[in-house]
Amino acid sequence: MSYQWMTLAGYLSDFVRAAWLTLQVTLLAFALAMTLGLLTALAGSSRVALLRWIASVYIEAIRNTPVLLQIFIVFFGLPTLGITLDAYTAGVIALGVNVGAYLAEVFRAGIQSVPRGQLEAASILGMERSQIFIDVVLPQAARAVYPAIVNNLIQLLLGTSLLSAIALPELSGTATVINARTLLYIQTFTITLVIYLVLSNGLSWMAAQIGARIFHPPLEMRKRTRRAFFFARRADRT
Numbered sequence: 001m002s003y004q005w006m007t008l009a010g011y012l013s014d015f016v017r018a019a020w021l022t023l024q025v026t027l028l029a030f031a032l033a034m035t036l037g038l039l040t041a042l043a044g045s046s047r048v049a050l051l052r053w054i055a056s057v058y059i060e061a062i063r064n065t066p067v068l069l070q071i072f073i074v075f076f077g078l079p080t081l082g083i084t085l086d087a088y089t090a091g092v093i094a095l096g097v098n099v100g101a102y103l104a105e106v107f108r109a110g111i112q113s114v115p116r117g118q119l120e121a122a123s124i125l126g127m128e129r130s131q132i133f134i135d136v137v138l139p140q141a142a143r144a145v146y147p148a149i150v151n152n153l154i155q156l157l158l159g160t161s162l163l164s165a166i167a168l169p170e171l172s173g174t175a176t177v178i179n180a181r182t183l184l185y186i187q188t189f190t191i192t193l194v195i196y197l198v199l200s201n202g203l204s205w206m207a208a209q210i211g212a213r214i215f216h217p218p219l220e221m222r223k224r225t226r227r228a229f230f231f232a233r234r235a236d237r238t
Contacts (some may be wrong), residue, residue: 004184011178019195024168025091026157026203032096033156034149037103044108051237055104068162078102086167091121091160099156106148110141124234143215148212156201158193171195 044055060069072095075090085093114137120133164173175192179185 004187005180008184008187010176011182014174014178015171015191017032018169018171021088021168022157022160022170023199025088025095025160025163025168026153029092029095029099029160030153030156032092032105033152036100037095037107040100040104041107041111044104045111050064059101059104062098062099062116063105065095067098067159068165070098071166087163087166090166091163091168091170095156095163099152103149103152106145106152107141110145113144114140146211146215150204150211153203153207157200157203158196169194177193192205 038056040055042057045049045050046055071091071094074094075085075087076110078085078090116142118136119132122136127135160170161172163170164176167173169177175188184190217222
């Protein structure tokens with residue numbers, strides 16, 4: 001059996017390149033998702049009915065349709081409208097738009113978790129709405145939603161495996177190609193699983209370190225579950 005693992009050693013550089021590509025797509029798509037999520041959350045809380053309607057349509061349309069279909073629309077559908085994107089760009093946009101809809105709800109919940117009395121007090125003190133959001137709402141909301149944000153980051157990392165459907169040579173796509181060449185199913189996909197574990201736990205560890213530095217007292221980031229988000233919200237209310 002050892003010779004089979006040695007055979008895959010020759011593909012180590014391919015695994016490394018695929019892992020690096022996966023990480024790039026994850027971080028770029030997450031940056032896009034954060035931007036879209038925050039803008040959508042603000043639009044959903046706006047006094048302008050049109051902005052609230054646009055935010056609602058975006059969230060409902062994305063959250064209630066398969067992400068794979070969204071990837072196909074961006075990669076295969078947009079060229080019919082004269083917009084041609086390579087697999088890398090299409091993957092970043094599709095995943096960013098998808099996760100952005102989920103982050104919009106996370107941000108909205110975080111904003112609503114800030115006690116209304118604090119907003120009224122800040123308004124009485126003469127603070128402008130933008131200043132209230134930056135100095136009062138944002139710090140508390142960020143602490144409340146940080147575990148959920150990290151959870152979405154990890155889910156985005158794992159979701160990059162769907163991009164193999166549009167021939168992007170990320171980790172899962174590369175593993176499929178290597179498996180077709182070697183027919184070493186268990187060995188190939190075991191290595192792939194280990195790399196995903198390393199990447200996901202590495203991102204979780206980095207997020208925990210960042211959270212420990214920017215939040216006082218530090219957040220507990222041991223469990224990437226939805227419960228962490230709700231517990232954080234409950235703690236901020238007390």
